[in-house]
Amino acid sequence: MDVRIRVRHTLWAALALALVLGWAGAGWANNDKPFAEKWAPTKWGADDKIGAMNDLTPQSVLKAAKLIKTGKWATLGKVYQSDAPFFGARGFKLTIPGLPTGGPFGDHELVYNDEMVSTELGQVGTQFDGPGHIGIRTSKGHFYYNGAMLEEVGNSYGLGRLGVENVAQKGFVCRGVLLDAAAYRGMAMLPVPKGGSMNDPGIVNAKDMEAMTKRQKVSIGAGDCVFLHTGWGDLWDAHKWDSFDAAEKQKRIAQFNSGEPGFGISACVWMAERGVVLTGSDTWATEAVPGEHANTPFECHAQLQTRRGIWNLENLDFSQLRADKVSEFLFVWAPLKIKGATGSPGNPTAIY
Numbered sequence: 001m002d003v004r005i006r007v008r009h010t011l012w013a014a015l016a017l018a019l020v021l022g023w024a025g026a027g028w029a030n031n032d033k034p035f036a037e038k039w040a041p042t043k044w045g046a047d048d049k050i051g052a053m054n055d056l057t058p059q060s061v062l063k064a065a066k067l068i069k070t071g072k073w074a075t076l077g078k079v080y081q082s083d084a085p086f087f088g089a090r091g092f093k094l095t096i097p098g099l100p101t102g103g104p105f106g107d108h109e110l111v112y113n114d115e116m117v118s119t120e121l122g123q124v125g126t127q128f129d130g131p132g133h134i135g136i137r138t139s140k141g142h143f144y145y146n147g148a149m150l151e152e153v154g155n156s157y158g159l160g161r162l163g164v165e166n167v168a169q170k171g172f173v174c175r176g177v178l179l180d181a182a183a184y185r186g187m188a189m190l191p192v193p194k195g196g197s198m199n200d201p202g203i204v205n206a207k208d209m210e211a212m213t214k215r216q217k218v219s220i221g222a223g224d225c226v227f228l229h230t231g232w233g234d235l236w237d238a239h240k241w242d243s244f245d246a247a248e249k250q251k252r253i254a255q256f257n258s259g260e261p262g263f264g265i266s267a268c269v270w271m272a273e274r275g276v277v278l279t280g281s282d283t284w285a286t287e288a289v290p291g292e293h294a295n296t297p298f299e300c301h302a303q304l305q306t307r308r309g310i311w312n313l314e315n316l317d318f319s320q321l322r323a324d325k326v327s328e329f330l331f332v333w334a335p336l337k338i339k340g341a342t343g344s345p346g347n348p349t350a351i352y
Contacts, residue, residue, distance in 0.1 A: 031136060031137060031138055031139075032138050032140070033136070033138075034138060034143045034147075034306070035140070037307075039143070039306070039307045040143075040145075040146045040147025041146060041147060042145075042309060044309075046146065046147070048146055048309070049131065049145075049146070049162075049166035049167070050131075050166055050169075050170055050309065051131065051145060051167075051277075051305075051308065051309015051310060052275070052276070052277040052278075052309050052310045052311070053167060053170050053172070053277055053311070055222055055223045055275060055277055056170065056173065056174055056223055056277060057223070060174065060175070061173045061174075063175065064173065064176075064331075065330055067175060067328050067330050067352060068329075068330055068351050068352060069352060070352060071351075072324065072351075073351040073352070074320035074324075074326075074352075075317075075347050076126070076316045076317050076318065076347070076348045076349065076350060077125075077317065077345075077346060078125055078126050078236065078238045078315055078316075079125075079238060080094075080119075080124070080125045080126075080345060081094075081241075082094065083241075083246075083249055084124075084125060084236060084241070085235075085236050085252070085253045085257060085284070086124055087257065090120045090123060091118075091119065091120075092117070092118075092124050092125065093118045093119065094115050094116070095115065095116050096114070096116075097114060097115075097116055098113075100112060100113050102114070121338065121341065121343075121344075121345060122164060122335075122338065122341045122343025122344045122345065123342060126313070126314070126315045126316060126345060126346060126348075127314050127315060127346075128312070128313050128343045128344045128346060129301070129305060129311055129312040129313075129342075129343050130162070130163070130164035130167055130311065130335065130341065130342055130344065131144060131145040131146075131162045131163075131166070131305070131311075132154070132159035132162030132163060132341070132342045132343075133301075133305065133343050134298070134301045134302060134305045134306050135150055135306055136302060144306060145162065145305065146309065148160075148161055150162075157340065158339055158341070159340045159342065160340065163339055163341060164336075164337075164338055164341045164342065164344050165335075165337040165338060165339045165340070165341070167335055168335040168336060168337040168338075168344065169337070170334075171332075171334025171335070172225060172277070172278055172331060172332070172334065172348075173330070173331070173332050174224060174225040174277060174278065174330075174331050175225065175328065175330070175331070176224075176226075176227060176330065176331030176350055177218050177220060177225070177227065177327060178227045178228075178318060178321055178322075178327055179209070179213070179216065179218075179226065179227065179228050179229070179327075180212070180216070180229045180322070180327075181208070181212065181228055181229060181230050181261070182230055183229075184208065184211065185201060187201075187231065188231050188234075189230065189231030189232055189234060189235075189261075190202050190230040190231055190232060190261030191261060192260060192261065193259065193261060193288045193289070193290055193291070195290030195292070195294055196292065196293075196294055197292060198264050198266055198292045200264075200288070201261075202260075202262075203261070203262070203291065203292060204230075204261070204262065204264055204267050204288070205264045205267055206266040206267050206269070206270040207266075208267065209267050209270050216327045217327075218327050220271065220274045222274065222275030222276075223275065223277055224276050224277070225276065225277060225278040225279075225280070225331045226278070226279055226280075227279070227280045227281060227313075227316065227318070228263060228279075228280070228286065229281070229282055229318045230260070230261045230262060230281060230283055231282070232260050232282060232283045233281075233282025233283060233316070233317065234282075235252045235255055235256045236252065236256055236315070238317045238319070239319065256284070257284070259290060260283040260284060260285060260288065260289045262281055262283050262285065262287045262288040262289070263279065263281075263286060263287045263288060263300055264287070264288050264291055264292050264300075265287075265291060265292055265293065265300055265303065266292070268300035268303055269303065271310070272303070272304060272308050272310060276310060277310060277311070278310065278311050278312070278331075279304065279310065279311075279312050279313070280313035280314065280348075281313075281314065281316060282315070282316055282317070283315070284314050284315055285298065285301070285314060286300070286312050286313075286314055287299070287300035287301065313333075321350055321352075324352070326350070326352045328352070329350040329351060329352035330350070330351040330352065331348065331349075331350055332348070332349050333346055333347075333349060334346075
């Protein structure tokens with residue numbers, strides 16, 4: 001079996017087992033916390049579909065625009081390609097159906113090319129997690145953002161009110177803040193956490209957030225989009241990937257998918273308390289895997305997205321921002337308007 005496929009399936013199986021054990025050990029098979037803790041309706045009302053994006057205003061955009069000092073910009077997306085790292089059994093396959101695909105037309109013999117793409121469109125590469133991506137199984141069904149029950153709003157052809165097109169109608173124009181956890185730790189790359197402790201060097205906790213913001217002389221507040229550099233994304237180097245041979249790529253993919261450093265739950269709650277609207281990182285989940293609590297994998301996903309409508313971007317490329325020593329910038333991006341989708345690909349831009 002291909003090494004990458006074996007790693008994918010091993011990790012997927014381990015995470016599935018963790019979820020099953022978590023449900024069995026902590027009552028998650030009948031988990032009614034979203035109801036007991038009143039996750040819905042949110043403060044934006046029972047009909048809200050976009051979450052914390054409601055806090056983005058013309059005033060906050062004008063304030064963020066003042067961060068543009070040099071007129072430079074950096075795109076933060078990575079290349080979508082078939083041999084890139086993917087979580088679980090996900091993949092990306094692009095084919096050109098004929099060379100050229102169509103034509104010729106007219107006296108000038110015009111021809112054209114099309115592509116066909118087979119992929120989990122919103123959940124590979126640089127990816128945005130929308131309202132329909134993360135939910136909680138409860139005794140009443142599968143609970144998603146703002147109390148939407150999957151059995152009532154979704155089907156095989158789309159997710160209704162949870163579709164990413166609702167978020168895409170507004171998009172993100174916000175103050176971006178890049179926190180450099182690797183530099184803060186004095187490492188090129190944070191390690192994979194062992195899990196079970198908020199003091200693990202691979203887990204960024206609330207105290208670390210305080211220390212990093214102080215070290216970089218930035219603050220975090222309402223309407224901000226907050227990003228984390230861990231160094232882990234360098235395993236999938238956007239600028240060198242095609243120069244690696246197949247064996248080196250497989251080695252890097254195996255390590256990339258073996259777990260990851262990132263935000264711990266205390267850091268995620270810290271950001272939520274300050275009113276952030278978006279998180280993102282150079283890793284495939286943004287949060288630490290494994291995190292502090294073995295029985296609740298992807299706890300930040302649930303607490304930020306499902307509970308609070310704070311969305312997430314994964315697999316970002318911060319190389320240009322780090323080369324230019326930029327911590328604050330105007331961040332601009334909108335998901336694709338894919339009706340009923342769980343998320344979106346894209347190529348965000350930082351302007352500074």
